Amino acid sequence: MTEKLDHIGIAVENLEQSMAFYRDVLGLELHGTETVEEQKVKVAFFPVGDTEVELLESTDPEGPIAKFIAAKGQGVQHLAFRVKDIEKTLADLKARGIRLIDEKPRYGAGGAKIAFLHPKATNGVLVELCQRD
Numbered sequence: 001m002t003e004k005l006d007h008i009g010i011a012v013e014n015l016e017q018s019m020a021f022y023r024d025v026l027g028l029e030l031h032g033t034e035t036v037e038e039q040k041v042k043v044a045f046f047p048v049g050d051t052e053v054e055l056l057e058s059t060d061p062e063g064p065i066a067k068f069i070a071a072k073g074q075g076v077q078h079l080a081f082r083v084k085d086i087e088k089t090l091a092d093l094k095a096r097g098i099r100l101i102d103e104k105p106r107y108g109a110g111g112a113k114i115a116f117l118h119p120k121a122t123n124g125v126l127v128e129l130c131q132r133d
């Protein structure tokens with residue numbers, strides 16, 4: 001059901017400052033930025049090989065990224081796996097008793113449909129499923 005590692009989500013305090021590392025030190029090319037109101041984040045995309053680094057800066061002190069940084073500091077926040085049919089995948093996982101954060105997909109950066117699995121179901125990793133049409 002899983003096609004590839006779609007992206008790695010990294011929580012950062014300051015997008016501009018963090019972008020400089022990926023652009024100027026690692027030599028990656030910025031593919032764009034987007035604010036996703038629903039997730040309360042501003043996102044910067046850096047494609048690398050067949051996947052992407054997504055830098056996530058919170059736009060709201062109560063947003064999930066702000067809360068993550070407050071609890072754990074900056075760093076890798078989630079891994080996103082590409083699936084073909086996210087509704088079907090979520091239904092299959094639910095039927096197998098896998099704990100989900102999102103039972104229905106929501107809107108993610110880049111127009112993707114996304115849903116998160118519960119870290120308790122994944123041995124501590126926040127896993128996102130992502131469908132891009």
Ligand code: ZN
Pocket residue numbers: 007009054078080128
């Ligand atoms: Zn993501």
